[in-house]
Amino acid sequence: MVVAASDESEMKASFSNSGPWVSVTAPGQNILSTMPTYEVEMTSSALPPDQRASQGYDYLSGTSMATPYVSALAALVFSVHPDWSPAQVRSAIERNASRDIYHNHLPHFEILGLLGAGRIDACTTLSE
Numbered sequence: 001m002v003v004a005a006s007d008e009s010e011m012k013a014s015f016s017n018s019g020p021w022v023s024v025t026a027p028g029q030n031i032l033s034t035m036p037t038y039e040v041e042m043t044s045s046a047l048p049p050d051q052r053a054s055q056g057y058d059y060l061s062g063t064s065m066a067t068p069y070v071s072a073l074a075a076l077v078f079s080v081h082p083d084w085s086p087a088q089v090r091s092a093i094e095r096n097a098s099r100d101i102y103h104n105h106l107p108h109f110e111i112l113g114l115l116g117a118g119r120i121d122a123c124t125t126l127s128e
Helices: 063-080 086-095 099-104 107-111 122-126
Strands: 003-006 024-027 031-034 057-060
Touching: 003 063, 024 063, 031 063, 063 086, 063 122, 099 107
Parallel strands: 003 024
Antiparallel strands: 031 057
16 A cells, blocks of 8 residues: 655645555654664764754654554454455555545545545544
8 A cells, every 4th residue: 555644734745645556645744753762874963953863752754654554554454354355454444534635635636536545544444
């Protein structure tokens, strides 16, 4: 599944992919995430403080922050429906995604499906 990232305003994040290949959208901007507890390039003291990530935890942005929401939802769906195939789980996630995310975008975003089926909705998906 290709995942697009949204920001706090339910808009496509400026850095996110979009297009007809996108399956769903999930939050991907300013997400609290784990970081190494030792110095690496992202946490290097050689970087200016405003460009350096904190060791341990920090807020990150990217589709790499959005994708774990979708994989976690898939794991929850599998836990409720262990007999489902991966295709059935994907279908349930896409079928229950909220198209509300399209209200903030130009009409062509929805017409072309540039943000996939919409923003994932765990509660609706798991209630199937």
